[in-house]
Amino acid sequence: MQLRDYILRRVIILPILILGVSIIVFVLTRVGGSPIGIYLSHEMTPDEVAQIEARFNLDQPVWVQYIYWARGIFQGDFGWSGVAAAPVTDVFPNKLAATMELAIASGLVAVFLGISLGTYAGARRNRLPDHATRIVAVSGASLPQFWFGILLLIVFWANLGLAPIGRSDASIWSSISHPTGIYTVDAILAGSISAFWDAIWHLILPALTLGYGATAIIARMMRSSLVEELQQDYVDAARAKGLAERIVLRRHARRNALVPTVTVIGLTFGFLLQGTITVEIIFRWPGLGRWMADSVLRGDQATLMTYVLFTSVLFLLVNLVVDVIYAYLDRRVTLGK
Amino acid sequence: MTESYKPSLQPWQSGEARESALRVRLNRFMGLIQRLVSNPTTVMGLAVIVSMIGIAIFAPWIAEPNFPDPYQMPRDWGAVRKPPGTPGHILGTTNVGGDVFYGVIWGSRKSLQLSLMVVGSTVVIGTIIGSLAGLLGGWVDEVLMRIVDVFLSIPELIFALAIAAVLGPSFTNIVFALSVVLWVKYARIMRAQVIQTKQNEYVDAARVIGDSKLNIYLRDILPNSITPVTVQATLDMGNVVLIGATLSFIGLSEAGIAEWGVLVSEGQAGIASGRWWASTFPGLMIFLWALAFNLVGDGLRDALDPRTEGR
């Protein structure tokens, strides 16, 4: 009952938040001046500039422009991207698939590293391995990713030739069809092992760069909940039964410590999403982040607005789901006790 | 004001009790310090922070200030792309002849400025707004918190990037963009804390006595609410420099200033060609800076965490 009310309240508030975000985004981009720069070349006469202004309705008052923009969105028209030289909606789906694939792969890396490091440290609390692990995990969150990424590239791509750059090998990529745009999934659907390895192979370095950054949050949560679990009575009971410490840790304590950790994984989503910007630039990953960075520098406001609006809505939805799961787990915990 | 409750018999209102409350607080603080110091990673972080701040303070004695603007890189156009160890350029030069050593030293001032300005302003704004929402409640709370929610729904870096892009590339604009983005975190933390402490007995008691709201707030609510803000602020001292460097990397920096992020992104130009020094040293400084504050923040959080406290 209480949970249902909570979800209902969150869902009702969602459109208001989205409206708020859309206004912030629109006002913000317009504060910097008219989006006309990207459509101009430097030798245009004032008459020509006026023509272009009229082409994009930029001669209207700001609030009228907002309505044009908002109406366009409801009709599926997000404007013309000057950077991609195409309507935003034409380019968006492919880039989104690329970014999601990277973010999810990075998430997997972060979860694996985070849980392993957290377990390792939690089981050796306040000893040297614990401190060392903490430094390793926190280092990930403290490394400038654009700097770390290029160091990895120099070593593994340019010097050792062990890793590729970009998203796929063009010849392998064109040999299969792409119904989803997520290459690993496409490769599995096509049943092509070589395409699958190619996709994975291209994913490793960028996913490692990005995933390492998100490791600290998960490792921290895992460590502290494991520490807490290890002090529970049932652990002592298990030990008393003569179970090996390894078994106690793996079968019991870690499994229970994972429950609160799962909720924190949702929190890394925002981090991963914004991390794609620099990682995509460095690794030539053709996703939303790189497109966004280009758009920012070249004043492509249509793309900028779509990107910010989209990521915010996504972020809101993910947070909603995470909070609901958390509330659910929390309730179960209270009920259980 | 004070007179109004002095005659009261309530023990927690007497001067003596106040003193003992202070002592409790002091003891608690010493305990915190003890727990912090017992964690070697925190001590390491603290040591790095102290040396970084030392470098920032003594920068003019370590590297002679550039004239007329010390925050501009000194450029020696006759010695571009020189490796470390070149006479006069101990850490080498950039592709425009900027002295990397100078940038590393004076960059600590820029980073300190950036993080102090951003964290300072966001803590103040966030605390005020969060406290107002928590204290007043009702529609004020509702409106303020919905605004906070809207701000929180845009991922930090993306929001800051959009603002900085709109304002144009400059250091001041990066400070402004980060401040606009980060205050909401503090507002939210503060509000939750205020609501929680407001329900504590001693606040109720003070209210019964008729103590002024402002007094109650300043004396009882604020000090009890500020700890989680401190943790967040410590973490942000590092993160702000990291995000600022990312904005610089994407191209929103000011050309030619002695700032680590700018130096890394300018120095990146040469890494592929073996000129590793121009971006490695400032990159390392950003890393150490962020690492140090993250470790201390982490240690602080552990030390304050009631679940792990005293175990």
Place this chain on the structure above:
Amino acid sequence: MIQLNWRTGIAGLFAGTGIALSMTASSLAQEINNPGLLVHAADDEPTTLDPAQVEPGEGGETVILQVYDRLLDIGPASPELIPSLATKVPSTDNGLISEDGMIYTFPIRGGVIFHDGSELTAHDVKYSWDRAMAMDLPEGNAGALIDAIDSTDVVDDYTFRVALKEPSASFLNSVVVSMVASIVSEDAVEANGGIQAGSPNTFMAGNMVGTGPYKFAAWNRNENIQLEVFDAYWGDNANLDVRIEIGGDPDVRVLGLRAGEFDTVETDPSFIADLEGAEGVTIYSGGLLLEPLHIGFNLNIPESALPDEDTIPANFFHDPRVRQAFNYAFDYEAFLNGPLAGYGEFNSHYIPIGIFGHDENAPRFAAQDLAKAEELFRDAGYWDEGFSVSVITEEGNLFALMCLVLKDSIEKLNPKFRINVLAVAESVFDDAHSQNPLEYAMWAKNADPAADPDFYMQAYIHPDGEWGEVHGFSNGYRDGEAVASLIDQAAVELDPGKRAAIYSELQTLLYEDPMWLIAAQEGVVMAHRDWLKGFAMQPLWPRPSLKFALFNK
């Protein structure tokens, strides 16, 4: 459950690494990466692939050069015009230019097939030119056609005739070979939206149907553009398919070249310098870009429009001594040896080296002369008071570095002089730069390239020309009428000897009365893999001045 998921995922990851390692090992064994394919790492994403819409100097021109043909062409070796879709280069000698210089006749090549299979006739030629002029898109270069052409005619299927508005010494060099004069397929355009005045054709902006050695295959936005060899090409067939990798970090492009992933890369000269001696990489340098790197002086500053820090009066640059002083104070050597890494030449003149009319004996600014600069600033009355002035430019490129050299040069001269470098995003700069009047005292960029001196003179020197008007040159020339009349004379002078003499005179005149500070003329340099054969560059082709059809591996 959760445990199971991440564990299998990670197991897959490790297995993937193993396979990946063995795959690289085999690919390293090959001598040449990507046989049969040229991978070019480009700087910019095109904004359009339509010749009628593309802006000169913009990324789309690179692709248009490969996929479309024009009536005439310029070969790799010399600036001479050579036949292309027209079988002869018109001249008064072969009778294809009328005696009065008003009528040009082009015999059109037979048997030329478009990529869509239709056959080229003179109707397509007329259609292509008329189309660009009718659309007259502000971002494009249609003005070049419109300003010159009075009418176009199809005489018969294989003869095309143009009547000009007035005789022009530069029509063939600056109009016929320009990208806007590319020949498109009439059938393809008519089948996809036809011609609409004033609005772009979305099909043509993202697709190409031409007659060139390459046909368009795909454009993955922000990722790559793919071109395929066109087997039915009328000339020599191309050898390699092409993939143009777009954008990204310049450093990564250099890494890719070193690793052999890319065959040619576009970067600043300072990156190229770092590649000297790299294994498997050849550095090609030869000739100069036709885009002088310049800093403009605004003589037409609107009332109180300048940034707050600026202390200069609005008529600061009206005084020729001030403009000269800036030219003397600039540290040319620092700019050439630093940012340009030595790739370039000093040329303070607006007729670039390599263009007809450039006089190598004319006086020029090539070395910093601080004493002379001080003397001029003293004479002009700014020495004791000092000044502060802002210069606006695009961030993160050579232009910003040019401004930093200016800043250091001027501030070194006198501590009371301050230069504020406003390095802004490209779009912000374009916006500021397209204002008239311009609200900044100085700005830095490069000139648009052209093949004929008249273009540079009209655009950048003539008091009634494009920039002459915006910058108010008439407020400051010592003798503006003389400058104007010399330029007008040269424009219609058909005798090359006399024309060259006029341009020499102009260069001497402008040395005493500079309207720009030209930091250098950038060298044409490019790094490519050793295995690339037939490498050639022609600065008269749009950046990066390459024709992929000439290459082989």
